[in-house]
Amino acid sequence: MNRRQFLASAGIATVMSALPRFADAQTVKRLEIFVPAAPGGGWDQTARVMDAVMRDAKLIGNSRITNVGGAGGTIGLPQFINQHKGDGNALMTGGMVMIGAIISNKSPVDLTAVTPIARLTGEYLTIVVPAASPLKSMTDLVDALKKDVGAVSWAGGSAGGSDHILAGLVAKAAGVDPIKVSYVAFAGGGEAMAALLGNQVTCGVSGWGEFSEQVAAGNLRVLGISAPERVEGIDAPTIKEQGLDVELLNWRAVFGGPDLSDEQKTNLVDLVTKMDASEKWQSELKTRSWTRLFLAGDEFAKYLEEDTQRIAGILKDLGLA
Amino acid sequence: MDSFVSLANGFAVALTPVNLMWGLIGVTLGTFVGVLPGLGPALTIAMLLPITFQVEPTAAFILFAGIYFGAMFGGSTTSILINTPGESATIVTALEGHQMAKRGRGGPALATAAIGSFVAGTLGVVGITLLAPIIVKFALTFAPADYFALMLLAFVTVSAVLGSSMVRGLTALVLGLLIGLVGVDLQTGQARFAFGQMALLDGIDVVIICVGLFAVGETLHLASRYRAGKDEIIPIKGSLWMTKQDWARSWKPWLRGAFIGFPIGAMPAGGAEIPTFLSYFTEKKLSKHQEEFGKGAIEGVAGPEAANNASAAGVFVPLLTLGLPTSATAAIMLSAFQSYGINPGPQLLVSQPDLVWGLIASLYIGNILLLVLNLPLVGLWVQVLKIPTPYLYAGILLFATIGTYGISQSVFDLALLYAIGIVGFFMRRYDFPTSPVIIGMILGPFAEQQFRRAMTISQGDLSVFYTRPISATLITISVLALVVPLVLGLLRNRKPASVST
């Protein structure tokens, strides 16, 4: 390194280290929240509620939400990576679904490019059957699968999505080939639920929130929930306690741009931690029945790495990767 | 009778001045976004979701319902006047509506659309009030095999828009099927015809094809001919209002459209497009003025517009009774419910009667507001045709650009829009009809997915299509609808032939 280069880089370093300190004092003046999905869905709502809560708590001055939707987040992701390199004032919402989409869409960039900030909420998936179904427990379902895999039809979201992944995990744990699972993919808009209510399929997979009202009304019956242990407020046995070692969490999280300095990263983690602790966020979680699963910084980064490997494995078992 | 008492309570909730104001804002905003190509009610409501942080639920839903109905209506205005459908559900309206406008009958076309929307929308809301539980039960009995049969019936309707040559019409249809295949396959997660482009993985938005083929294609085509003085639009000829004959020819299509639209709208995979296709086909077959179809038959505007609005009402049936969203807009409204901590489901009517009946009452009010807003505006809208040609077409392209770029900020989408416009120009030049492209694009993926779902559930047994009563009935109707006119045509052709020999 010659003298001039040294001076220049030293100068940049001074400026760089000065900036986050300034930002810290003012919290974040202007926050960009990038949503890699169209307005209205889960990631978008996470962004909008975060925005409202952070403004309310005066954690941020000004903010702007940008939606770039499509292909399970894999259209937005490269844009976020390009536009917010080293930008300590930008967050992107996202979730578990993105991991699957990145693998099956053969996306050129993945989540290792961005900076994991925190996991915020999540939803466990449930397996349900129509009320008239003869299946009463996971054991019954496993027996049916063992008898004839193809005869058990599963309704859920698009192939390779979280619902499909759970079906694959259950089949694998039951000792049948995941590739042979009769998975019937439905587009959004309640089509899968209609197929269940109309008794057109054997069972269905989706988040608990989607099924709760129908279960309460006695139209559907829960066989199991993909949580590690029973969840407060949800009257459903876990899949695990019924002898199948299956767990799956459809989490939502926020990420920072690529190449953040340690200070920028700490700053964003602090911001989100403060937001998570605020009363307004807690009350929003309650009205929306979102399960709080806060996990910040390096712990989340580690979790992300493990989950990515697990999902890549099951997608391979399903013949999709 | 219980329904009526509850409905009266609902009106008491909805008829406060504040809620009326929200309703009025809703239908006005809805009409506005409906007029803009590409900008639909789902997106508008999604952008307005944060309003749920500020206003009480009833007011928010009255606003959203107003936007929904307003947009359904607004889309027809541009279809009729400038042959630029703002939504896929108003493509069929453009077929006859724009021909009427070209012949100076834009006023009656807009009027029959407005009144038809009102009549069908109101009938639809009556349907929600009285028949919701029955309709929902019926809709749930539809299995994938039955939906596939319904798609077959819808495909038959293509014959009504094939134009002068069957080969060219079918080529346009297959082109639409091909466009519909682009993107990730839902059942297996494999990309098809995406050329490695991430932007194509979700498929091509029907609005891009619609606006490209109609608005951009039409502009290019007119540019190539306007100096020859062809295709001149006559602003207004005769009365702005419907004549006695117009009324006589409109009222039956309104009712038929409502009866086709409402149940299909209530089905979990029904949608607003299919009923408009079916209605157009029905009107064309039943009309005493068949020769006018393609040249501005008022039945072809009245029926599909009514079907469109009735299906919009139908969507509320599964939403309110089961918490099932059956359209993009309904899905967004569902998330609005959730942000109030309300879970729409079988218990909604019991747990939130004020909200549900207030919403239903506001649908009645919304329909009336729309009529009051739009009938007097017919005269104003028709003035659009008096805008000097250069500004009119430059403006159409400007709005087509907003509709695409404004939502995705994707230069790729914009390039696609313009490229499709150039394809649209050539299709006009070689006399390929453009509507079958859209029909193919909408029905193709539906039919394919339902077929494959049915086959996965039955484990490859084709008999599901003829052993299920609904499916067997629908397939029989489709075959009859195709074969009977052919046979009749053959018989008719035979007679003069035998005379001449």
Add this chain to the structure above:
Amino acid sequence: MSTARNIELLAVALCVIALGVGVVYMTTQIAVPPTYAKVGPTIFPYTVGAALIGLGAFLFRDAFAGSWSCEVNDEEAQKPDLAPMLWVIAGLAINLVLIAYVGFIIASTAMFVLVAKAFGSRRLWLAAIVGFVLALLAYFGFARVLDLRMGSGLIEDLF
């Protein structure tokens, strides 16, 4: 009927056949995962490809037999007027090129002027004003009322 015009139609028919062949070829490239699905992702694409080839053959016959009547062989219709079309295409192209750099408002104003020119507008300065005002109003409708971002640009960033 001139032979040159018939060649144009024959070319269209050949294009449709070529498209069909392309579809069939691309379908062979679609991976079929070894899954449960009884009907795979390639059956419908093959059908579409085959249909295009078949319809293309019929079109070829129509073009050859002269039974394909359209603008091209309509004696009364003038040849397409190329100059205005090129102006419109230039307008679209300039919008595509500029929009990412200078923003929606300026790019679309430029398109507005060129398209107005195509349709015979003489007072281009007036078209520029009308287009600019329209684009500005549209931008505000989107950006302010609906809170949708329409990208950034020279004028957009002023607000």
